[in-house]
Amino acid sequence: MTMEQPPVLEAQGITKYFYSPEKTKVLKGVSFRVHRGEFVSVAGKSGCGKSTLLYILSTMDTDYEGKLLIEQQLVTGRRPDDLARIRNEKIGFVFQFHYLLNEFSVLENVMIPALKLGKLSREEIEHRAMEKLRIFDMHQHALKKANQLSGGQKQRVAITRALINDPLIIMGDEPTGNLDKKNSETVFNIFKELAGTFHQTMLVVTHDPEFAAGTDRTIVMEDGNIIDDLTNSNLP
Amino acid sequence: MKSGLITSIARSLMVARFKQTLVAAIGVTFSITMFVALLGFMNGLNIMLDSLVINRTPHIRLYNDIKPNPDQPVGRVQAFAGSYNIIRSLKPNASRESIYNNEAIMNTLRADKRVLGVAPKITSRVFFNVGATDMLGIVNGVDVEEENHLFRFSDYVTSGNFTDLKNVANSIILGKGAADRMLAEIGDVIQATTSQGNRVQLKVVGYFQSGLGELDNVQCYASIGTVQKMTGQPASYITDIQVKLHHLEMAPALAKEYGAVFGVDADDIQTVNAQFETGTGVRSMISYAVGITLLVVSGFGIYNILNMMIYEKMDTIAILKATGFSGGDVNRIFTTIAVSIGIVGGAAGILLGFLVCLGIERIPFETEALPTIKTFPVDFNPKYYAIAGVFSLVTTYFAGFFPARKASAVDPVDIIRGK
Numbered sequence A: 001m002t003m004e005q006p007p008v009l010e011a012q013g014i015t016k017y018f019y020s021p022e023k024t025k026v027l028k029g030v031s032f033r034v035h036r037g038e039f040v041s042v043a044g045k046s047g048c049g050k051s052t053l054l055y056i057l058s059t060m061d062t063d064y065e066g067k068l069l070i071e072q073q074l075v076t077g078r079r080p081d082d083l084a085r086i087r088n089e090k091i092g093f094v095f096q097f098h099y100l101l102n103e104f105s106v107l108e109n110v111m112i113p114a115l116k117l118g119k120l121s122r123e124e125i126e127h128r129a130m131e132k133l134r135i136f137d138m139h140q141h142a143l144k145k146a147n148q149l150s151g152g153q154k155q156r157v158a159i160t161r162a163l164i165n166d167p168l169i170i171m172g173d174e175p176t177g178n179l180d181k182k183n184s185e186t187v188f189n190i191f192k193e194l195a196g197t198f199h200q201t202m203l204v205v206t207h208d209p210e211f212a213a214g215t216d217r218t219i220v221m222e223d224g225n226i227i228d229d230l231t232n233s234n235l236p
Numbered sequence B: 001m002k003s004g005l006i007t008s009i010a011r012s013l014m015v016a017r018f019k020q021t022l023v024a025a026i027g028v029t030f031s032i033t034m035f036v037a038l039l040g041f042m043n044g045l046n047i048m049l050d051s052l053v054i055n056r057t058p059h060i061r062l063y064n065d066i067k068p069n070p071d072q073p074v075g076r077v078q079a080f081a082g083s084y085n086i087i088r089s090l091k092p093n094a095s096r097e098s099i100y101n102n103e104a105i106m107n108t109l110r111a112d113k114r115v116l117g118v119a120p121k122i123t124s125r126v127f128f129n130v131g132a133t134d135m136l137g138i139v140n141g142v143d144v145e146e147e148n149h150l151f152r153f154s155d156y157v158t159s160g161n162f163t164d165l166k167n168v169a170n171s172i173i174l175g176k177g178a179a180d181r182m183l184a185e186i187g188d189v190i191q192a193t194t195s196q197g198n199r200v201q202l203k204v205v206g207y208f209q210s211g212l213g214e215l216d217n218v219q220c221y222a223s224i225g226t227v228q229k230m231t232g233q234p235a236s237y238i239t240d241i242q243v244k245l246h247h248l249e250m251a252p253a254l255a256k257e258y259g260a261v262f263g264v265d266a267d268d269i270q271t272v273n274a275q276f277e278t279g280t281g282v283r284s285m286i287s288y289a290v291g292i293t294l295l296v297v298s299g300f301g302i303y304n305i306l307n308m309m310i311y312e313k314m315d316t317i318a319i320l321k322a323t324g325f326s327g328g329d330v331n332r333i334f335t336t337i338a339v340s341i342g343i344v345g346g347a348a349g350i351l352l353g354f355l356v357c358l359g360i361e362r363i364p365f366e367t368e369a370l371p372t373i374k375t376f377p378v379d380f381n382p383k384y385y386a387i388a389g390v391f392s393l394v395t396t397y398f399a400g401f402f403p404a405r406k407a408s409a410v411d412p413v414d415i416i417r418g419k
């Protein structure tokens, strides 16, 4: 097992309140670690706090108690610009509702986070983006506008975009939640391939038990607490 | 690379909302056009109206004023040196109106590098005898060539030839209003009585029209020699020396200097015509106010359109932030949009404004009162274009300021969760 390695992501006693309509404790001291190469799912009933937790882990929500460490560095309390930089460099996102930029082509959507990072030249980035699109068989749609794609195709582009900067971890909030059965399967297979072939670290929120069962490890939540942490034995 | 990305995102957002962006830019174009046209036109008029006076008025006038001697005998008595001496029933002394040693003064002035030119003048009050009535007139004896050189005399002689003043003996150019009242035609001989009681016959060789009606009713011109002869004065008799300077602004200081050096009274144009400066100031202030109001209105247009754009593009902003764009980056994107609208709209407005000015300049504008003006006057001073350019940038920047700040403060979690 990889348990001896230092964790990629660590949550220490994360507690979150919502103040409207009244003060409610949505996360009640959540702690766990994610190690390199792990494919982790967070499961639980709707409303138990999965999305809330993911937004905190993604550094977008900074209004919480407890500590968040990425690669053993404390992230909690850092300046917004630093957090933006961390998201750009280390975290890839896949949301339930595709969230591509409709003003841009598929290729540009994939390129933008890398252009923002600014480590490679435009040509190199374009080349990389095309390569990654090819992996998911989306390269022939590269020049289409994002809103000319189907739901499943959009989600494949969103995954490609999440991968463009070779992130430390990919986070997904119900990435198959808005897809039909067939597309859902395609996207799930992509995640499986990323885990199996590329050993990509991933943390995916889902309330689909089948999806959860297909991951290495499932963190089960209920009412703002982690109630179970299962290692799944996946026979291929 | 980074700022290139910001501009390319800004451009894509503008292209995606092309119509609204265009409307905002047209708003700026319209107001800048109006601003430039208004200022050009207003100041064209200003300059014309001012030049009515300034062209005709010497920058400095040297003359001997009729006034009591400031150096009264009591002032020389040692015993009263420290006290206030009150003298009643003081009368002006019989000082000569003629400027003493004027030939030498004029030569000195002509040698002064600050002086553009010098023209002598005699002013003489006369009565024109028209049938049974007498009409008051002022005959200005002028050096025809100098007068034309410095004060564009020929521009204002609307009929007849101004050089006839010099070439025809005992000739006079009548003010248009005076001529109309006297029913005097060119070629007629009129009779006048001078204040010394001399009766003279003068031949009308032209009409003079300054555009200022009051002036044209009384002012007439003759050569210096004619007036000297009329009034029975010697050839050295000159009542006014008119000085035109290279720089108008120096007039007050030089007037003081010349007054002291030559021992005469010296008036500068600023003191005599203070009201014109005021009128000009007020008129340009009004045009600036209207222009800036227009710009502010178009600024609100941009503000609205940007706000709408931000409202529509919440998803885009959220996803940019989620993928690593900071609040500052988002702010820069929307500021870029606002300023681009300002640059494009402003540039188009400056160009259009220039064309409108060219158009206005072609509109015929003929009036009795302004004989030298054939079309509307327009001022093409580059200053207005520069101000318009700067203002278009400043207003669009401020119009974009709050929307951009709002965009930069968008919380991506709210948007992503909201779906």
Ligand SMILES: Nc1ncnc2c1ncn2[C@@H]1O[C@H](COP(=O)(O)OP(=O)(O)O)[C@@H](O)[C@H]1O
Pocket (backbone or CB within 6 Å): A018, A019, A020, A021, A026, A044, A045, A046, A047, A048, A049, A050, A051, A052, A053, B417
């Ligand atoms: N902005 C908010 N204000 C108040 N309560 C919220 C807000 N967002 C979520 N909640 C509440 O927090 C709880 C957890 O929500 P969420 O994390 O979205 O659950 P899940 O993703 O597991 O379905 C729910 O009870 C939800 O109603």
Ligand SMILES: [Mg+2]
Pocket (backbone or CB within 6 Å): A050, A051, A052
């Ligand atoms: Mg959820």
